[in-house]
Amino acid sequence: MANDVNNNVETKPIGFAPILQHYFHKCCIVDIIDQNVPLDARRKMLTHGQASIAMITAILFQVMSLYKVCKFARESNVLDVIFPDISPDEYFDDRLGDTLDAIHKFGIGNLELLITRHIIEAFEIQTEICHNDTTCAQVYGENNKNRSEQSIKISYGYSKQYRKDLKQLVWSMTASSDSSFPLFQQTYSGNTADVETYVEQWHHLIDLLGKKNFLFAGDSKVATHGNMAHINDHGGYFLSPLPMYASYQEALFKALDKHDHETLIPYKDQMNRGFEVPLTFEHENKSYTFRMIILFDQGLFYRRKKSLLERITKTQVAFDELAQKINAYKLKTKDSIEQACQAILKKHKTQAFFDFVVHNDPVVTYKNARPGRPAKNAEKIAVYQDHFSIELNYNESACTKAQYQIGYYPLVTNKPASGFSIEDAMLAHKNQYKVEHLYKRSKSGYNLEPIYLQTPDRIEAYLFLFKIALQILVLMERTARIKIAERDKGLDNFMPNKRDVRNPKTENMLAMFEFVVCGVILLHDGSRQYFVSKLTETQKDILSILDVPEKCYTHQYLFDTS
Secondary structure (H helix, E strand, O other): OHHHOOOOEEEEEOOOHHHHHHHHHHHOHHHHHHHHOOOOOOOOOOOHHHHHHHHHHHHHOOOOOHHHHHHHHHHOOHHHHHOOOOOHHHOOHHHHHHHHHHHHHHOHHHHHHHHHHHHHHHHOOOOOEEEEEEEEEEEOOOOOOOOOOOOOOOEOOOOOOOOOOOEEEEEEEEEEOOOOOEEEEEEEOOOOOHHHOHHHHHHHHHHHHOOOOOEEEOOHHHOOHHHHHHHHHOOOEEEEEOOOOHHHHHHHHHHHHHOOOOEEEEEOOEEEEEEEEEEEEEEOOEEEEEEEEEEEOHHHHHHHHHHHHHHHHHHHHHHHHHHOOOOOOOOOOHHHHHHHHHHHHHHHOOOOOEEEEEEEOOEEEEEEOOOOOOOOOOOEEEEEEOOEEEEEEEOHHHHHHHHHHOOEEEEEEOOOOOOOOHHHHHHHHHOOHHHHHHHHHHHHHOOOOOEOOOOHHHHHHHHHHHHHHHHHHHHHHHHHHHHHHHHOOOEOOOOOOOOOEOOOOHHHHHHOOOOOEEEEEEOOOOOEEEEEOOOOHHHHHHHHHOOOOHHHHOHHHHHOOO
């Protein structure tokens, strides 16, 4: 029996490479890049489209450094599956860097339009509502080498991760409400304010989608007079929460005091409500009137109420502790005590619910009028020493009124009510999280930060490829959930102790193929037998909902070029 054992078996992992190959082919990424980005005649083996796919694949396998792609290609058959005729040694970092330079030189925005338009048509992505947001990406070291006047500048700026010690760039992305599919991305210099990016992104979306009647949804920084006026004057629609500036806050409170009815809105087993009033402002000698939609959210109300009551309790505790410390050290004067009281109210943001009075009840003591041993019936004089106390007054009516208001938040839009109800506005705003989840996916799941590339042009091109990687992930997730809905049956044996999983994440589906390998067996007669791991029933089911044929996991399909 021992002589029948064959130890001449070589295997290499391929993981989910056949699935990627199927989606790359359907998205026509290689063809579009190669048809538009000119290739240096000295490059014989690897086109720009193939190099781009190699970097996108490396991103999805969390190989983020260009110099590691060669090692990744040698140690697995992943890139060999996608490009069987290319040697692993062709994916060296200088060659990949050349592709990044060529993409930037051709125009990242031009390739964005060509590739994304094709994907939108191929997968029938819905683009009626587009969500935009920005984030900052941190970098290490010197990253402004070979920078031209048109390049972004890696610099210090407002860090959303509170890393003021690191330089950064600003990354803006727009996603469709349809499965949060990434539509367009652009990088900006590290000190660019978010408010300056929205109008430009809106114009890019018009070029991409070929229309203006989509709804552009963003955060509160969209709601500047200039942004709203520009989009409205050029025939577009926007939706944004209103920032709580004094003028907007006054308009909100005035509307809450005067409104007499609200529309009930069912949402996630609870009942929200809302109403709307006109919002008018002046900009560049022109008057604008938009819809201010004021919504009440049950979950928001309970969270804010809990926070408010906690702040009130903390304020009272802080004043009790302060009362034990006055009349000593630095709290011996009325001014110093009042400053300490104001600091407490400011810290807990409870100025509207409390006022205080600092009382002074001097303590009188007597001492001899003259120094030395006192004589009998010696004259004495009174000495007055300040003794302060704090009287804290709680305004219960103000707190009650605040609790009535805290569940409401205002949105502003210029889309007419005839085709965009209050409920539509609420649902569109609540889907704003989708683009935020793309950033979370980028930074936590795929280790976007820190960026180690040293030239701004290459960083911009690399983030463009990173967005394509996100598009592939979303397409897989979207396809799977559509197929599950069509067959009305989810995945079994997919998550621990769960059956009929109907909302699988791409990362979890691809992880099921982690240990799939291809290999070769050297037989005793000198011949070779090639094979690919036999798929489990769960893996076959995943391929079915991803719309990937099972033959993609056969050796003949992957490697037989005859």
